[in-house]
Amino acid sequence: MTEQEFNNRLSEIEKQYSARREGAEAYRDQEVSRLFVECGWTQEAVGKRMGQSVSWVCRRLLLGRFLSFLTTGQKTTSLTNLTERRFRTVWQATHKDRHPKETEEERFGRVLALLAALPVIPKG
Numbered sequence: 001m002t003e004q005e006f007n008n009r010l011s012e013i014e015k016q017y018s019a020r021r022e023g024a025e026a027y028r029d030q031e032v033s034r035l036f037v038e039c040g041w042t043q044e045a046v047g048k049r050m051g052q053s054v055s056w057v058c059r060r061l062l063l064g065r066f067l068s069f070l071t072t073g074q075k076t077t078s079l080t081n082l083t084e085r086r087f088r089t090v091w092q093a094t095h096k097d098r099h100p101k102e103t104e105e106e107r108f109g110r111v112l113a114l115l116a117a118l119p120v121i122p123k124g
Helices: 003-019 024-039 043-050 054-069 084-093 104-117
Strands: none
Touching (some): 024 054, 054 084, 054 104
8 A cells, every 4th residue: 555545545534534423433443453564564654644643543443443342243233433542442351361362363252252242332
């Protein structure tokens, strides 16, 4: 992906974010995370472009990979308001050390199960 394509897509995400009232933060977090996964740039390049740290980029890449993991049938209403922060909280609750040989996809499955069990955050 070229820098111009990245900038155009990011600009569109920001326009959509500004236009939304309900779930705007979740929308932006999810779309930016997808963009980071799709662009193929290094974490350092994305961080430099976004003016953020590599750890900030890593957290969004993890969310982006989780969103890519999901199939259409797995998308639930609880994901409508899924921000990076909420995802990270559930991700940390799955404790990789309790399942040391678990793949990322297996852990994503456990995260999805926990998200499905959480109450839906009201919009607005």
